[in-house]
Amino acid sequence: MKARAGILHGVGQEWQVEEIDVDPPKVGEVLVHWKYAGMCHSDEHFVTGDMVPPPEMMAMMGGGSFFPVLGGHEGAGIVAEVGPGVTSLKPGDHVSASFVPSCGRCRYCSTGKQNLCDNGAGTLTKGMITDGTSRHSVGGEAITVMAGVGTFSEMACVSEMSLIKVDDDLPLNAVALVSCGVATGWGSACSRANVEPGDTVVVVGIGGIGINAVQGARMAGAKRVIAVDPVEFKREKAMELGATHVFASMDEAIPQVMDMTWGQMADKVIMTPGVMYGELMAGANALCGKGGTIVVTAVAPITQDTASINLFQLAMYNKEIKGTIFGSLNPRADIPKLLSMYREGQLKLDELITREYPLDDINVGYQHMRDGVNIRGLIKF
Numbered sequence: 001m002k003a004r005a006g007i008l009h010g011v012g013q014e015w016q017v018e019e020i021d022v023d024p025p026k027v028g029e030v031l032v033h034w035k036y037a038g039m040c041h042s043d044e045h046f047v048t049g050d051m052v053p054p055p056e057m058m059a060m061m062g063g064g065s066f067f068p069v070l071g072g073h074e075g076a077g078i079v080a081e082v083g084p085g086v087t088s089l090k091p092g093d094h095v096s097a098s099f100v101p102s103c104g105r106c107r108y109c110s111t112g113k114q115n116l117c118d119n120g121a122g123t124l125t126k127g128m129i130t131d132g133t134s135r136h137s138v139g140g141e142a143i144t145v146m147a148g149v150g151t152f153s154e155m156a157c158v159s160e161m162s163l164i165k166v167d168d169d170l171p172l173n174a175v176a177l178v179s180c181g182v183a184t185g186w187g188s189a190c191s192r193a194n195v196e197p198g199d200t201v202v203v204v205g206i207g208g209i210g211i212n213a214v215q216g217a218r219m220a221g222a223k224r225v226i227a228v229d230p231v232e233f234k235r236e237k238a239m240e241l242g243a244t245h246v247f248a249s250m251d252e253a254i255p256q257v258m259d260m261t262w263g264q265m266a267d268k269v270i271m272t273p274g275v276m277y278g279e280l281m282a283g284a285n286a287l288c289g290k291g292g293t294i295v296v297t298a299v300a301p302i303t304q305d306t307a308s309i310n311l312f313q314l315a316m317y318n319k320e321i322k323g324t325i326f327g328s329l330n331p332r333a334d335i336p337k338l339l340s341m342y343r344e345g346q347l348k349l350d351e352l353i354t355r356e357y358p359l360d361d362i363n364v365g366y367q368h369m370r371d372g373v374n375i376r377g378l379i380k381f
């Protein structure tokens with residue numbers, strides 16, 4: 001089958017809208033018509049090269065070239081066809097993508113840590129996580145499929161492990177947002193940072209992820225939700241969605257947080273800037289008080305292995321630093337849960353969609369993300 005899709009052929013290039021070939025689903029696979037794809041910053045890391053595995057890493061993953069890549073890991077769509085053995089979905093079902101698969105059987109899935117499912121290891125390769133062979137090609141060349149879901153295509157062949165059934169009456173643009181940005185941001189605050197009533201929380205970087213850390217921290221009962229972003233529009237949005245204070249930089253926030261907390265500083269610091277650089281940890285550490293927690297959600301360049309963190313203070317102030325993927329949530333339980341909170345009017349989703357673009361305008365949408373004019377942009381198929 002043919003589908004139009006956003007394909008990247010190399011670092012520093014633009015996304016190309018091209019016709020790709022999608023093979024029918026095999027055992028455990030599902031053909032999905034994507035209806036919306038979120039333009040998350042994570043796909044941008046392929047354009048900049050930040051998330052492109054270096055040759056030695058590619059060799060460990062079985063060799064070959066990383067490009068071409070079909071982008072998109074945030075999305076929602078409708079099941080077109082199911083392969084043999086698929087029992088949880090049927091044609092016509094509405095689904096959310098899940099950029100982390102969940103098999104339900106591995107050590108992590110079976111202990112309530114679906115975000116760490118072992119099948120995640122195969123989601124940045126040309127092969128399906130089901131059997132390792134490819135279903136997507138362009139000009140006869142196999143394509144790496146972002147997160148095994150490839151939501152920048154009108155149609156993709158996806159493992160049942162990477163799809164979550166959602167209620168048919170929910171708007172699919174809202175579902176798309178929840179599939180990555182909302183879950184990751186909200187979970188960074190509510191699950192990984194474990195924000196408690198009365199906490200002072202700082203969120204650094206207010207994009208599609210950070211704005212949901214703001215929403216989550218407020219819902220969890222934080223006394224102060226302090227949003228940091230250099231872009232004024234982002235700070236305004238943060239105030240609309242639950243922030244109590246906003247600052248343009250960590251340097252500006254540090255003395256102000258010291259003042260408002262009487263020197264105690266923040267209980268939780270959540271790092272969601274567009275790119276996580278090691279030097280940003282100095283500011284995170286300065287904002288974090290005794291016994292506090294720093295959650296690192298943003299993606300760093302893949303080879304970044306140094307960070308500015310005062311190890312004396314880390315120990316003597318009893319702090320902790322935590323990474324998170326998918327906000328440390330369980331996609332099968334938490335994507336429907338977040339959508340039910342949207343249905344009840346508690347979680348704001350419509351307010352997060354700044355613009356929708358046709359696939360042909362994918363590069364315009366990503367330029368808008370770089371320019372900071374969107375909380376989230378969506379591709380509408």
Ligand SMILES: NC(=O)c1ccc[n+]([C@@H]2O[C@H](COP(=O)([O-])OP(=O)(O)OC[C@H]3O[C@@H](n4cnc5c(N)ncnc54)[C@H](O)[C@@H]3O)[C@@H](O)[C@H]2O)c1
Nearest residue numbers: 041042205206207208209229273274297298299324325326
């Ligand atoms: N851990 C995960 O599972 C996971 C999942 C999805 C996305 N991510 C990552 O989260 C990060 C954020 O993604 P997004 O889609 O929200 O990005 P985005 O580009 O929409 O938003 C990033 C925001 O950070 C701001 N910013 C940049 N540098 C800053 C700084 N030094 N201080 C304060 N603000 C700063 C920008 O102005 C922008 O508003 C990305 O690195 C993305 O890859 C991680």
Ligand SMILES: [Zn+2]
Nearest residue numbers: 040042180181
């Ligand atoms: Zn994402």
Ligand SMILES: [Zn+2]
Nearest residue numbers: 103106109117
């Ligand atoms: Zn698993």
